[in-house]
Amino acid sequence: MNEVTIFGLLAAALVGLGLYGVLTHAAPLRRILSFNLLGGGVFLVFGVVARRGAGAGFDGDPVPQAIIITGIVVAFAATTLAIALLLRIAELRQDGTDD
Amino acid sequence: MSLLADAFTVLAVLAGLFFLAAGTLGLLRFPDTLSRLHALTKADGLGLGLIVLGLMPQAGSLLGALKLLLVWALAMLAGATVGQMIARIARRESQ
Amino acid sequence: MSATLLIDLALAFSVLAAALWTVAARRAFEAVVGFVAFGLVLSLAWVRLGTVDVALTEAAVGAGASGVLLLGATARLGAQTLAEVRDQPAMALRIATGFFCALLAVALGWTLLNLGDPAPSLAPLAAANLAATELGNPVSGVLLAWRALDTLLEAVVLVLAVIGVWSVAPDGAWGGIPGDIQPPRRDPALRLAAQIIPPIGVVIGVHLVWTGAEAPGGAFQGGTVLAAMWVLAWMAGLVRPPAVSSRRLRVWVILGPIVFIAIGLLGSFLADGFLAYPAAFTKPLILLVEAALTFSIAVALVLLLVGPPKAAP
Amino acid sequence: MLTVVAGLWRVLRGPTDADRMMAAQLLGTGGIAALLLLAAGMGNGAIVDAALSLSVLAAFASVAFALAVPGRRR
Structure with missing residues (x-):
């Protein structure tokens, strides 16, 4: 048992949980949340790989780390876009029922 | 000297953890929102403050110690602001 | 059982609990609270994995930023989030889905536990390349020199996201002020905080970018802190974003990628190829790119958080 | 430190609405405390920077919390 084992299992559990949420939730906001959980799990997989690749005086392999950072930012950009679409749809729907 | 500093660190950090735990307990056990808020803000400021105070001798440099102080100051500011806002919301909710 | 093992177990358990809460919560607001908590403990987990750069980004x-975005969304959606909970799939279907998701998780976990030994690593290569960049932080080195193309595309993705968010604006509001027009908040405590915290936050943000060359930190982390400070002032009603049609604003958004590409093109004339740095100026050029990127990232994040334009110019 | 992390968990599912914000606030403080202790424990000064940015962003996020709640009439 070490941190690689623990967080590796956590990553797997998060991927499963996130996927379940994406598939079973009807509300778009909850799907977006679940999708981000799924993403967190995938990033953790990379993190575990980075940790296993520790060497050359570093705590972890810097290449997967850089990719995680890129991934987090891109995931955030995608989330904002999804939220903007969601809010706009909600707005249109409200206008429709009011008329 | 360093033994003294270490002892101080351990004591202060333990005290800080105690206050954080006490605040958590208060948040769980107190009957109404405002007294829970009361418990929280004290625990927040004092608990984190004591931990910061305890870790300062270990920071190694003046700059490092100042950084720790800044963390605490920011947390206090946020705590005070949010405490105000939560109280206002709690009052509105109870009306 | 050593102390660190206990901490790791507690952290992993907390992350999982927060994730479960996020999926299982009944109201959207509760789910978002769970998600913010999830991000917070996950960043502690990153620290334990020795990836402080990632921990900073995650926090x-x-x-921070995702939490604020999602909270704003729940507040604006209001009652609509309640109505949609009713059409959940049937119990049998949910159980089946759960089963297959669990199967996937077990398979993934098994694979992760049985990865080949010795672990493949690019760390020695990265270390060799790091010397050439004169940077002290391997992750920054990878982001800005070795895998610079990824980072450039990432910055472009942010610009595209801004365009995407703007494009869902109602036709009448195009070119207007982004975000809801808020009445200035009559909350003195908030006003005070929004006047005191941002100056400190800006210093911290710049500090994060600057130390990014030597220690964990960098353009993305620093830029996010800068963006957060501006949005804080916005939420307190102290500042208003410029109209979307403003040329200055648009220039700020694309400044980072433009500088990055320009220096990259420079590299193809003066050095080995596109995005390669001339050996003598590697570090100053990297710092220049980082500075420009920071501004653009900060502005882009602000615009993403504030949302599409709502009112006519 | 363990007590902080574990204790905070029970808070999140605690009482209701305004309380939930307090829980988040306490969680932020606990997270900062945990980061500072980790920095000392792992001997890595850079983690203090993480705590620093977390403390700025915690302020930011909790304000957003406070603004998000009054919009909801319960």
């Missing part, structure tokens, strides 16, 4: 983007 800033994952918990």
Whole structure:
């Protein structure tokens, strides 16, 4: 048992949980949340790989780390876009029922 | 000297953890929102403050110690602001 | 059982609990609270994995910026989130889905536990390349020199996201002021905080970018902190974003990628190829790119958080 | 430190609405405390920077919390 084992299992559990949420939730906001959980799990997989690749005086392999950072930012950009679409749809729907 | 500093660190950090735990307990056990808020803000400021105070001798440099102080100051500011806002919301909710 | 093992177990358990809460919560607001908590503990987990750069990013983007965005969305959606909970799939279907998701998780976990030994690593290569960049932080080195193309595309993705968010604006509001027009908040405590915290936050943001060359930190983390400070002032009603049609604003958004590409093109004339740095100026050029990127990232994040334009110019 | 992390968990599912914000606030403080202790424990000064940015962003996020709640009439 070490941190690689623990967080590796956590990553797997998060991927499963996130996927379940994406598939079973009807509300778009909850799907977006679940999708981000799924993403967190995938990033953790990379993190575990980075940790296993520790060497050359570093705590972890810097290449997967850089990719995680890129991934987090891109995931955030995608989330904002999804939220903007969601809010706009909600707005249109409200206008429709009011008329 | 360093033994003294270490002892101080351990004591202060333990005290800080105690206050954080006490605040958590208060948040769980107190009957109404405002007294829970009361418990929280004290625990927040004092608990984190004591931990910061305890870790300062270990920071190694003046700059490092100042950084720790800044963390605490920011947390206090946020705590005070949010405490105000939560109280206002709690009052509105109870009306 | 050593102390660190206990901490790791507690952290992993907390992350999982927060994730479960996020999926299982009944109200959307509760789910978002769970998600913010998830980001927070996950960033502690990153620290334990020895990836402080990622921990910084996760705390800033994952918990901070995403949390604010999602909270704003729940507040604006209001009652609509309640109505949609009713059409959940049937119990049998949910159980089946759960089963297959669990199967996937077990398979993934098994694979992760049985990865080949010795672990493949690019760390020695990265270390060799790091010397050439004169940077002290391997992750920054990878982001800005070795895998610069990824980072450039990432910055472009942010610009595209801004365009995407703007494009869902109602036709009448195109070119207007982004975000809801808020009445200035009559909350003195908030006003005070929004006047005191941003100056400190800006210093911290710049500090994060600057130390990014030597220690964990960098353009994305620093840029997020800067963006957060501006949005804080916005939420307190102290500042208003410029209209979307403003040329100055648009220039700020694309400044980072433009500088990056320009220096990259420079590299193809003066050095080995596109995005390669001339050996003598590697570090100053990297710092220049980082500075420009920071501004653009900060502006882009602000615009993403504030949302599409709502009112006519 | 363990007590902080574990204790905070029970808070999140605690009482209701305004309380939930307090829980988040306490969680932020606990997270900062945990980061500072980790920095000392792992001997890595850079983690203090993480705590620093977390403390700025915690302020930011909790304000957003406070603004998000009054919009909801319960």
